[in-house]
Amino acid sequence: MTPAINQLKQQKKIFSTHQYQHDTNSQSFGVEAVEKLSLNAEQVFKTLVICTDTNHLAVAIVPVMFKLNLKAMAKTLKVKKVKMADANRVEASTGYVLGGVSPLGQKKLLTTVIDASAEKFQHIYVSGGRRGLEIELSPQDLATMCRATFANITA
Numbered sequence: 129m130t131p132a133i134n135q136l137k138q139q140k141k142i143f144s145t146h147q148y149q150h151d152t153n154s155q156s157f158g159v160e161a162v163e164k165l166s167l168n169a170e171q172v173f174k175t176l177v178i179c180t181d182t183n184h185l186a187v188a189i190v191p192v193m194f195k196l197n198l199k200a201m202a203k204t205l206k207v208k209k210v211k212m213a214d215a216n217r218v219e220a221s222t223g224y225v226l227g228g229v230s231p232l233g234q235k236k237l238l239t240t241v242i243d244a245s246a247e248k249f250q251h252i253y254v255s256g257g258r259r260g261l262e263i264e265l266s267p268q269d270l271a272t273m274c275r276a277t278f279a280n281i282t283a
Contacts, residue, residue, distance in 0.1 A: 136263070174189070
């Protein structure tokens with residue numbers, strides 16, 4: 129049981145989990161999930177933690193096959209610049225290891241932005257809080273639980 133799953137159960141949300149054997153040589157955890165679970169890549173989202181020019185952390189949730197548009201993310205957050213957060217800071221803030229960072233059940237609730245493409249799906253997949261575990265849920269439930277907004281933030 130991960131903090132993400134515990135949060136979903138506590139808030140009585142409808143979700144399902146999907147597990148696969150994680151390959152330690154995999155370079156892209158999201159793409160690995162797509163391939164091993166035979167999922168539509170457009171519905172599988174990765175959780176990225178960024179740092180703003182004001183030194184605040186925020187979360188970007190984007191499809192695994194796309195890159196985060198840093199300028200669009202900065203504009204959405206109303207800051208001048210953002211960059212990818214340092215790995216140690218990500219792990220300390222979220223409580224998860226890289227490759228298993230879930231947008232749910234994080235130690236601190238960070239400002240969260242979900243790419244608007246998620247809204248066209250009934251269900252999307254996000255990390256369940258460890259490598260090899262995906263959670264399927266509605267984008268609206270994810271947004272509610274993370275207090276997230278939707279915006280176009282992919283390149």
